Amino acid sequence: MNIGIIGGSDGLGKTLIYYFRDEFDVYITGRDHKKGRSVADELNVSYIESNAGLANISDMLIISVPIEHTCDVIREVAPFMKEGSVMVDVTSVKEGPARTMGEVLPDTIEYIPTHPIFGPRTTRLDNQVIVLTPEKKGEWYDKVYKYLKSKNMRVIETTAQKHDFMMSIVQVLTHFSFISTASAIEKLKVDISETEDYESPIYNLMIDMIARIVSQNPYLTYNIQSMNINGPKIRNTFTEAAIELRDAINSKDEEKFIEIAINATKHMGDITNALGRSDKAIGALNYEYSILFESIGKEIGLKHIYSGKIHTGILESVDGKTAVLRNGTKTKKLRIANIRIMLDKELYQWKIENWNRKTESISCMFPKNVHVETIQKTVMNISNIIDIKLTDAYNGPQIDENSISLTFEVTAFSKEDIENVKKLFTGFGGVIR
Template sequence: MNVGILGGTKGLGKSIAIFLKKEGFSVTITGRDEVQGNQTAKEIGVSYSKDNKKIANLSDILIISVPIGTIESVIKEIADSTKEGSVIIDVASVKEKPAEIMEKYLKNNVEFIPTHPIFGPRTQSLNGQVMVLTPIKKGKWYKKLIKFLKSHNTRIVETEPKEHDDMMAIVQILTHYTYISTAYAIKKLGVNIKQTRKFASPIYNLMVDMIARIVSQNPILTYSIQKENENGEHVREVFLESAKEIEKALKRNDKDKFTEIAISATKNMDDIQDALGRSDKAIASQTHELALLKNSINNEIVVKHIYSNEIHCGILKEMDPEYIVLERGKRSTKLKIANIKVLNESEIQEWKKANYPNEKYNLSCIFPLSSNADIIKLAIESMNDIITVEIVETWINPQIPKNMLGITFKIETFNKNSIKEVETFLKGFGAEIYGK
């Protein structure tokens, strides 16, 4: 199926192109900068065209991922060129205006679905992410989109364009405005953020990370989000009025007024216990991996770089608050802790299966006659570096003592030393090694 992404050379459009390419779609991206377009297409393995009309005519699914201010001109440009029976999906962060434009200009034989992915271009999976859908009409493509999103465990929110924009005035406009204001105030105070972290709790560090995530986004996009939503000005005015009211109470030493504001704000924060629980989990996730790393010094670990997806395996030799050093043979690799994920045992097993040479061994043992071969097989399978275990045969013959049972296993592993570990383990079951 052909997918065209107008504005797919960078940002969210590029991320969508990468994702849909992996899903097996034939993807073509467009963009005004031909050099960047060809570079991006080569980098992610898709096609590039500078002709929006041509791609609109060829695409079964056409995704519009352009700046909010240019949506109307882009839709006007491609309106008469869209493929009959296709679907147009926009991913802008405001929905009233794009919905009105598409309803006005697109042909009747084309379905359109105004959408808003509530995540940024750094997100690598739809799992658990929120997708807001604001359909004016629901056709065959809408049902297909719902099915696709559910198959990826996406949280789907269906609403009207106006309600979407009302909610985004809080979720995006107010949040971005306060975060950028906080970051700018810290800058004007001349404070070194890295230095503050030495004195901070996990909550502060988490907050600073969230602020950094917002302020590092494309400022043109952030500006558009502030300006294009009609609710923006009112929300910003209320925020400034609230801050002035709090400041006024502090300057007047009015403890009662400050307390009144704080309590009324708290009461409006929905279920506080749930909020505390979620924030506790966020803090625990920060500290858990650090503890895991500290306990792994001088042991082998396997980590994944969360942006490049590159896997690093080695002995953890050094660790400080920001970096770890892995050694593999004579090679040392320094990695930033914030950019890695420590793989768990099952993930390590899967990676080793795909990247280590596998070897098979036959191992014959004799056990007490009452032993259960299936239980022993399961026990061997649970050991590190063991891929598969088969029971080749069970046997009794005059060459082994009476009341003893012979069992031959075929063991597949990617670490030949693990066979010795299996032998030691089986001896603990009362086994005698009969042959290999």
């Protein structure tokens, strides 16, 4: 099946390539042809310069362009889509695209207005939310629905109108309030890094969430605000609520303030669950820092959560934001927010797949009653040992009658690791030959 992505060289369109390229033939277009061809080469998909040409060969055509251009692109490519294909858009606003598809597409072309509730930084589809707003369901709809469920996604079916209202709360209100808070901090000329000396875990999480929102493409954020038909009501209500709260405090109206706070709390729903989820988030952050501090001076593996790159070495130091790894004579600073600690088994398996190995035969005289299996099991408990095999056992004329010479083939990640095995042998009463 051919999947075409208009706008596949940037943002969510580019992210979709990663999800589709192993199962389907993926073709993309982009505004900048040089960049588009570079992305296509990098991700091993095909680049086409013409949106119309892409529409003509695609079984599924995905529109992933800025919201303000979506309806224009739908009109542009509609006449060129092949019979029996399907059009999907992935914008944050659904009423406009749904209406346009219904107006310009013939009955032989199915369309599914869609909104993935995740951004370009998302690395897995598991448990991610995706909203489908079909005006009618054809053969493609069932296939798409089953495919999304097979990826363990949370699929919501609703109308374009209901979607846009819910997103006016989830996106418009949230973005507006977060950007307002960030703007107030800027106007107050507060040094955010200085506040970290006083921060609580909740403040830390809040600042991270605000930073995540304000760092998004401001053109996209503006279009989410301006193109959702419910936006004016949402922003006006937020502003009225802020003014009401301000006036209650400024006039020292304690009763009014408490009334507002209690009514707001009651309307938040399951507070117990909210406390549980936030406690989990705080606990996870604290636990990660604890593990890092306990690992100082030890070998550790850290995986970048976005690039997937693995960094290994001796953990030299940890502060509030960074971890410093030493690998030989080189040190590297890593932002703790962008990494996760690898489990011991995970790091061991990665080493086996990526590191060179050292193999050496070690001959050692042991007391005749030594237990070979105990030696082997103990050696395998040493860090960075891959394998140990008994290759020879000898008690000929040159060996004392109360001793036996055992030769083991030891495979490890480094010469130093093999030297540690020799030290263990001598600890068992052995004499290296």
